[in-house]
Amino acid sequence: MSHQALGQQIARYADGDGIIDTAIPRLTLVRWSHAGEPVHMLQRPALCIIAQGAKTVMLGDGLLSYGPASYLVASLDLPITGVVTDAQQDAPYLCFCLYLDPAMLSDIAIALPPIAPPVAPVAEGSALSLHPITPELLDAATRLTALLGSRRARRCSRRWWSGNCWCD
Numbered sequence: 001m002s003h004q005a006l007g008q009q010i011a012r013y014a015d016g017d018g019i020i021d022t023a024i025p026r027l028t029l030v031r032w033s034h035a036g037e038p039v040h041m042l043q044r045p046a047l048c049i050i051a052q053g054a055k056t057v058m059l060g061d062g063l064l065s066y067g068p069a070s071y072l073v074a075s076l077d078l079p080i081t082g083v084v085t086d087a088q089q090d091a092p093y094l095c096f097c098l099y100l101d102p103a104m105l106s107d108i109a110i111a112l113p114p115i116a117p118p119v120a121p122v123a124e125g126s127a128l129s130l131h132p133i134t135p136e137l138l139d140a141a142t143r144l145t146a147l148l149g150s151r152r153a154r155r156c157s158r159r160w161w162s163g164n165c166w167c168d
Contacts, residue, residue: 002138003051003052003068003138004051005142006049006051006094006096006138006141006142006145007051007052007094009142009145009146009148010029010031010051010094010095010096010145011031011092011094012148012149013029013145013148014029014030014031014094015031016031017031017032017033017034017092018030018031018032022148023148024144024147024148026098026099026100026101027096027097027098027099027144027145027148028097028098028099029094029095029096029097029145030093030094030095030097031092031093031094031095032053032084032087032092032093033087033088033089033092033093034084034087034088034089035083035084035085035086035087035093036083036084036087037083038058038081038082038083039081039082039083040079040080040081041079041080041081041082042077042078042079042080043057043074043077043078043079043080043082043128044074044077044099044100045074045075045076045077045099045100045101045102046072046073046074046097046098046099046100047071047072047073047097047098047100048071048072048073048074048095048096048097048098049068049071049095049096049097049133049137049138049141050066050067050068050071050093050094050095051068051094051095051096052068052091052092052093052094053067053084053085053086053087053091053092053093053094053095054066054067054084054085054086054093055067055082055083055084055085055086055093055095056082056083056085057072057080057081057082057083057128058080058081058082058083059078059079059080059126059128062126062128064128064129064130065085066130067086068133069132069133070130070131070132070133071130071131071133071137072128072129072130073128073129073130073131074127074128075100075102075127075128076102076127078127078128080128096141096145098141098144
């Protein structure tokens with residue numbers, strides 16, 4: 001899969017500018033057709049992948065600029081300022097954002113082997129960092145977004161997110 005494939009899926013379900021909550025719990029899609037003003041918000045624990053465009057995120061004095069080559073991970077609730085820096089009417093900013101359950105995040109961190117240091121943490125030990133995108137992660141995000149088109153898959157995903165990984 002490619003950023004283009006993820007972008008097509010996001011555009012399919014985010015047909016207007018804004019932050020779109022989806023039928024899949026914890027999955028939000030973002031679309032902006034113009035570079036914007038700074039937006040102050042509380043960033044929940046999340047994994048965010050930009051399919052098209054670019055964004056700058058500020059946490060305190062730290063600054064992270066990223067686009068499709070990397071993904072952002074926030075592991076705690078954080079007061080941030082975000083600015084979409086690359087978006088046009090014919091090539092909007094498109095972002096996949098999967099909010100993470102802190103307990104699930106802890107279980108994953110314990111179970112997985114250590115990974116390489118992030119591309120750009122805001123500060124050493126920061127709860128906000130960038131990591132290089134991998135084909136596997138891009139593929140998983142694209143496939144999860146594509147599930148928005150399947151009623152059975154949405155029902156199954158709600159059960160999976162609630163801790164029950166079976167479907168009928």
